[in-house]
Every structure is written in structure tokens, then in C-alpha cells.
Amino acid sequence: MNYTINEVARKFGLTAHTLRYYDKEGLLPFVERTPSGNRTFTEDDLNWIALICCLKDTGMPIKEIKSYSERALKGTETIEERKRMLMEHRMEVVRQMEKLQENLKLIDDKIGFYNDPANIPLMEERLKRK
Structure with a gap:
């Protein structure tokens, strides 16, 4: 099932603007877009956003969350780094x-x-x- 940015924003108590900001900052590297350019979110994306919200709510700076996200994009070779973080x-x-x-x-x-x-x-x- 796919979700719109507004549906995801409501689900997490965020604004669509915040989700766009997270995307722009590189925190949502997996989010796909429709042919018309709208972001479309999957269940996996929702799990990722839940982690971002958790880290942010517990005080991790956006810069560190971005670093974590960048490491995740590199795949299994960064598991130990991410675990350490x-x-x-x-x-x-x-x-x-x-x-x-x-x-x-x-x-x-x-x-x-x-x-x-x-x-x-x-x-x-x-x-x-x-």
C-alpha cells in the first residue's frame, strides 16, 4: 500500500513541510515519486520515518540522523557503524x-x-x- 505525503504527515503528527524538509536533507533517500513528481510512501518508508521520529524525539540532531541515513544507503558494510551510532x-x-x-x-x-x-x-x- 502507498501513502501520500499528507497521509504520512497525519500518521506521524508532522507537517507535509517537515517531511519535505527531511527529504531535502537526505533523510528519506528511499522515497519514490509518482510520474507527476509527488512523493509516494511505502510501508518500509513509514518504518524509516518512525525511526527518524524516534531519533529526533530523543535528541539526535538532524545532522547525525543524516549521517546514519547515508550509512544505511551504503548497505551492509556499514552495519557496525550504524550499530555503534x-x-x-x-x-x-x-x-x-x-x-x-x-x-x-x-x-x-x-x-x-x-x-x-x-x-x-x-x-x-x-x-x-x-
């Missing part, structure tokens, strides 16, 4: 998750402080001192 990115994502967990704990602690009625006099006293 993904492993390094995974380590960064894990680091980000750990930092987010620390931040979430601080937020939860503050909410817990506000939820405890015994802390209201403490808050009022701090406000009076200011």
Missing part, C-alpha cells in the same frame, strides 16, 4: 531518562510538601519573612 545514542537517552527521573522526584517531593496540611504554617511563615 545507535548504541551511543542509547546511552545518551538513558542518561536523559535518569536526569528526568531525578527531576520528577523533586517535583513529586514538592507536590507532597504542598499536599501536607502541616506544611501550610511553614509556608506562611516563610512568606512573612520576605
